[in-house]
Amino acid sequence: xxxxxxxxxxxxxxxxxxxxxxxxxxxxxxxxxxxxxxxxxxxxxxxxxxxxxxxxxxxxxxxxxxxxxxxxxxxxxxxxxxxxxxxxxxxxxxxxxxxxxxxxxxxxxxxxxxxxxxxxxxxxxxxxxxxxxxxxxxxxxxxxxxxxxxxxxxxxxxxxxxxxxxxxxxxxxxxxxxxxxxxxxxxxxxxxxxxxxxxxxxxxxxxxxxxxxxxxxxxxxxxxxxxxxxxxxxxxxxxxxxxxxxxxxxxxxxxxxxxxxxxxxxxxxxxxxxxxxxxxxxxxxxxxxxxxxxxxxxxxxxxxxxxxxxxxxxxxxxxxxxxxxxxxxxxxxxxxxxxxxxxxxxxxxx
Amino acid sequence: xxxxxxxxxxxxxxxxxxxxxxxxxxxxxxxxxxxxxxxxxxxxxxx
Numbered sequence: 496x497x498x499x500x501x502x503x504x505x506x507x508x509x510x511x512x513x514x515x516x517x518x519x520x521x522x523x524x525x526x527x528x529x530x531x532x533x534x535x536x537x538x539x540x541x542x543x544x545x546x547x548x549x550x551x552x553x554x555x556x557x558x559x560x561x562x563x564x565x566x567x568x569x570x571x572x573x574x575x576x577x578x579x580x581x582x583x584x585x586x587x588x589x590x591x592x593x594x595x596x597x598x599x600x601x602x603x604x605x606x607x608x609x610x611x612x613x614x615x616x617x618x619x620x621x622x623x624x625x626x627x628x629x630x631x632x633x634x635x636x637x638x639x640x641x642x643x644x645x646x647x648x649x650x651x652x653x654x655x656x657x658x659x660x661x662x663x664x665x666x667x668x669x670x671x672x673x674x675x676x677x678x679x680x681x682x683x684x685x686x687x688x689x690x691x692x693x694x695x696x697x698x699x700x701x702x703x704x705x706x707x708x709x710x711x712x713x714x715x716x717x718x719x720x721x722x723x724x725x726x727x728x729x730x731x732x733x734x735x736x737x738x739x740x741x742x743x744x745x746x747x748x749x750x751x752x753x754x755x756x757x758x759x760x761x762x763x764x765x766x767x768x769x770x771x772x773x774x775x776x777x778x779x780x781x782x783x784x785x786x787x788x789x790x791x792x793x794x795x796x797x798x799x800x801x802x803x804x805x806x807x808x809x810x811x812x813x814x815x816x817x818x819x820x821x822x823x824x825x826x827x828x829x830x831x832x833x834x835x836x837x838x839x840x841x842x843x844x845x
Numbered sequence: 846x847x848x849x850x851x852x853x854x855x856x857x858x859x860x861x862x863x864x865x866x867x868x869x870x871x872x873x874x875x876x877x878x879x880x881x882x883x884x885x886x887x888x889x890x891x892x
Contacts, residue, residue, distance in 0.1 A: 514857035517864035550882050554875065609872070617879040 519588040523571050523599050524564025524606075532563040532659045538827040539663030539678055541834040542741065547667045555618045555666035559659055562610040562626045566655070569603035569634035572596045574642070580704040583697065603634065614666070622666040629658045643705070646712040653686030654679075660827075674741040677732075678830075684729040685823050688722045688761060692816035695719070695770035696809045715770030722815070726761035730754035733826060737841040742830060745838065749829040753822045760815040769808035 536559040540552055547555075571578065571589050579590035588594040607630050615623030637652030645651075660678035665671045691709055694701060695718055698710040710718045733750045736742035742750065833840065851859065 514854050515861065516857055517861050520861070520864075548882055550878065554879055557875075613876070613879075617876075617883065 513593065515588070515593045519593045520598075520602060522588050523568040523594060523602060524561075525567035525571075526564075528567060528656075529560050529563050532656070533560045534824070535678070535682065535827055536560075536659035536663035538831045538834070539660030539675060540667045541663075542660070542674070542678070542830050543664045543667040544834055544837075545668045551618060552667070555614065555622060555663065558610045558614040558618070558622075559626060559662055559666075561606050562614075562630050563659070565603045565606035565610060566630045566633040567603075568599050568606065569630075570638045572599035572603060573634070573638050575599075577643075577704045577706060581697075581700045583700065607634075618666045619669050621669060621671065622662050625658060625662045625665055625671070629655050629662065632658075644707070646707050646709045648707065649690045650687050653683050653690075656686060657682035674736065674739055677736055677739060677741060678827075681729075681733055681826065682823065684725060684732055685819065687725040688729065689816065689819040689823075691718050691722050691725075692764060692769075692812045692819065695722075695764070695812040696816075698770055710770050715768070718770060719765045719767070723761050723765040726758055730758055733822075736830070738843050738845055740840045740842045743833045743838045743840050745833055746826070746829040747841065749825050753825055756818060757815075757822050760811070760818050763811045764815050767808040767811040769812035771808060 533556055537556050540547070540555060571587055574584075575587075575589040575596050578584035578587050584590065589596050589599050607627075611623050611627045611630070614626050633652070633655035637648065637655055641648040641652050657679045660682070661671045661675040664675035664678075694708040694710050695715060698708065698715070701708040702711045709721060730750075733754055734747070736750070737747045832838075
């Protein structure tokens with residue numbers, strides 16, 4: 496498949512003097528995604544509450560991080576054409592012309608093999624198998640197939656991002672029981688409202704790149720409905736660990752109170768006009784490396800249907816997107832804290 | 846020729862080579878240490 500690199504004249508001029516540094520190769524591994532993967536994998540590893548040699552525990556988390564980075568590099572290789580068309584991704588090393596696509600692919604393949612083999616030899620082959628499945632699922636099933644084919648791309652593809660807690664648990668114990676998969680289910684169900692909230696205010700970017708995200712294919716109204724429906728399913732699942740002997744009182748408080756806020760924000764998105772027109776502001780700079788300015792607000796106003804302020808609708812989507820990150824972090828931080836402090840888990844009767 | 850005299854491309858390549866070398870060395874050390882830990886008490890007497 497042909498790859499295109501779209502550069503502005505300024506960027507082309509920069510390419511003449513800018514040479515790839517090792518940091519550019521590190522960027523291929525999506526370090527911010529890696530940090531979230533490390534956090535959830537570490538939580539899974541410690542929530543298992545099974546003693547593991549500290550060095551082996553660290554190696555397991557390291558392998559998961561490298562495996563996640565490898566799949567990120569493969570994603571950046573394959574998606575260079577899409578990344579070049581989107582504001583938040585066109586500064587990535589491959590579309591920016593700093594690193595060749597073939598180099599990114601090679602890095603991804605080599606690191607995939609190394610991380611899985613090391614996990615198998617040093618830890619156990621169940622964890623290695625789950626890690627291999629995660630890499631293949633993300634790089635092949637999601638990146639090469641789902642992302643360009645169906646509006647359900649992030650629903651199904653979300654499984655790859657959800658698996659690290661189970662890999663961590665398997666690394667510690669050699670098996671993956673119900674509670675490990677409950678952690679996976681939480682991240683799996685969290686992914687759709689999280690990404691659809693984001694896509695509601697950068698839908699034009701996805702449309703330009705030809706990515707069939709839900710707002711592009713089914714429209715903003717359907718997306719807002721799906722955000723609410725998935726949130727209604729997600730919150731009970733988030734509370735479920737206190738019935739299965741995984742979460743304690745701290746977790747119950749965080750999941751319950753945070754869940755109420757989550758549902759409130761999801762309801763606000765549902766009743767708003769988020770996504771009916773492009774947000775006049777770019778996506779969050781800190782989170783998504785936006786390099787340029789969005790169209791002037793006047794452009795947006797001209798497309799308004801005159802019901803509610805468009806910026807207000809986009810703000811609701813942004814609020815849910817931001818809170819969803821905080822909520823997931825808080826859930827896993829609570830589990831982590833309870834495991835580290837050896838606080839008792841609850842098994843409340845249903 | 847000092848490193849200062851190198852052209853930017855050679856300097857960037859040198860940096861990448863050093864990073865790759867350090868990464869490989871770290872990997873070798875990691876595998877060695879993991880092997881020692883996995884073998885546990887069985888490996889100590891042989892040193």
